[in-house]
Amino acid sequence: KNIAILAGDGIGPEVTAEAVKALDAVAETFGHQFQYSEALIGAAAIDATGNPFPEATEESCKSADAILFGAIGDPKYDNDPNAKVRPEQGLLKMRKNLGLFANVRPVSSYDALLPISPLKEHIIKGTDFVVFRELTGGIYFGEPRGRSEDGNTAFDSCVYSKNEIERISHLAFKAAQSRRKKLTLVDKANVLATSRLWRETVKELSKQYPEVELDFMFVDNAAMKIIQNPKDFDVVLTENMFGDIITDEASVISGSLGLLPSASLGTKSSLFEPIHGSYPQAAGKGVANPLGAILSAAMLLEYAFDLKEESQIIKDAVAKSLEAGFATEDIQKENPKSTKEVGDFVVE
């Protein structure tokens, strides 16, 4: 199996290295062969080629069986809102060009981390839901977008077709079928035309999944309910921008953003990445939490290669490292371990 490695910016390279170590350990134990090809993306790619998602990287992704991604983003671009080339463009172009339309983010609580969550234990203990966020449509990509000629007005467009809504909805309904059979569509149908199309389309589709209970929630209400009653959710389905916001919000449930993996699925490619982003302040210090990246490798094994046992063994090792209190500083204030030490523990 070929895996493209896009380590990217900030802490991306450090955490991806630990994920690769975990994959290697699995390969050795189970007798698999994983071949890696590294490619540039983000600010690292801009520095080297002027392009945040170079063609060589796209080729590398397209010829791989799965993609393991670190993070992109560099503060030097955030402070220059009009920079012509920005790392995020590479990420968005990659999602679009590889057709990665469904971003899947599981959210669960870890008993060992209940003390460090900002939420009370009885609220989060037992939380287990998964968010399906549409990833290649909506206001992230809609045209027209830009500035008026005089520069005094800016505009973005949110656009969705029935087709775009249907393909991710099928995945979400199927996930619900194999889980607790509940699907919540999060939208703003009381204001947005696109949300009304989502509601209409998903309602229509739900006839094909009669055993799944479908409900609708406005995004403002959902932002509240995810904190108040996270255990009420099973599968959450939503559009690109709302998904961006509520998945990051939901990450507080686990106690650390550093823990959360994600999968981005398309018809031809699939990509796996921790949701934490490039966290530039921590880059190079050996303090970044590698578990999000390592769990992304576990998702890769399950979703891209259908290697369930191999995936589970990684997840178990991660749970063990947390139970043992063997964790980086985001989780373990006293006597924190380094990125590499945590990676080694998981491999062990």
Next chain:
Amino acid sequence: KNIAILAGDGIGPEVTAEAVKALDAVAETFGHQFQYSEALIGAAAIDATGNPFPEATEESCKSADAILFGAIGDPKYDNDPNAKVRPEQGLLKMRKNLGLFANVRPVSSYDALLPISPLKEHIIKGTDFVVFRELTGGIYFGEPRGRSEDGNTAFDSCVYSKNEIERISHLAFKAAQSRRKKLTLVDKANVLATSRLWRETVKELSKQYPEVELDFMFVDNAAMKIIQNPKDFDVVLTENMFGDIITDEASVISGSLGLLPSASLGTKSSLFEPIHGSYPQAAGKGVANPLGAILSAAMLLEYAFDLKEESQIIKDAVAKSLEAGFATEDIQKENPKSTKEVGDFVVE
């Protein structure tokens, strides 16, 4: 002083009645004269006139010195995404026609309610910030919006002008000046053209407020930070849709949505409303929390009439009712009080 009363739908009429009682008590104690004129809005207005924001209501608002608003929304419209007339249209039309461009939502923790918040006490104790949400622009109002001819594609437009950004930003900077001098702009400048205009404009404007520390935060990150470190915020400034989401999210800090008031300010009119919405399941049962509405009346006295002492006396009475454990079922699980009983206690 003339106050237009727009009680609206669901629990709106019940909670507004208690707010009026509080205003009357203040008027009597301090020797003021408040005249009320009631007008229709929302589903109630559709039922009576076919129009969710009838002209008579608009006139009534325009000739009033301030507007006290309850809530709008009725589930019979939510299940019909293509209904031509919907209550929310009345709310949005009102905001637009009255030019209520700045929605101000204070968020603070109440010591008496720390036990019922889903967040841990050390996280929220001492929280005190205020969100300035732009209310008449962005994706709520941008054109074009609607469906393609074949019905298979839907679109919304997010549009902002420099002007729209500046007028609310001035209010937010001024608020920061009189508070802890920190302003956080929440946007998605790594993706949206409108957000880049926000960032650019606010940065430029900040030169006029050198004593205010300005920082920028992506909305996904803000959705996380508001839960993790709510005490870090002082004044939050953001566009319409992001404001909708993060203010509802932030409401969990107080322990109950039923507690939170808001002001919507324009150049000619100002409107005050609890943020809880119409909560149809509770309508007519006498269980709705009137404190959000009562605190909205307190904001009205302060913002619209500059009656600071009168405003404070209401806020103190609300705090007392909470300390006394004299509260509705959203707060007080055992032996909850009715809407009216809580209103009477505050008046007393």
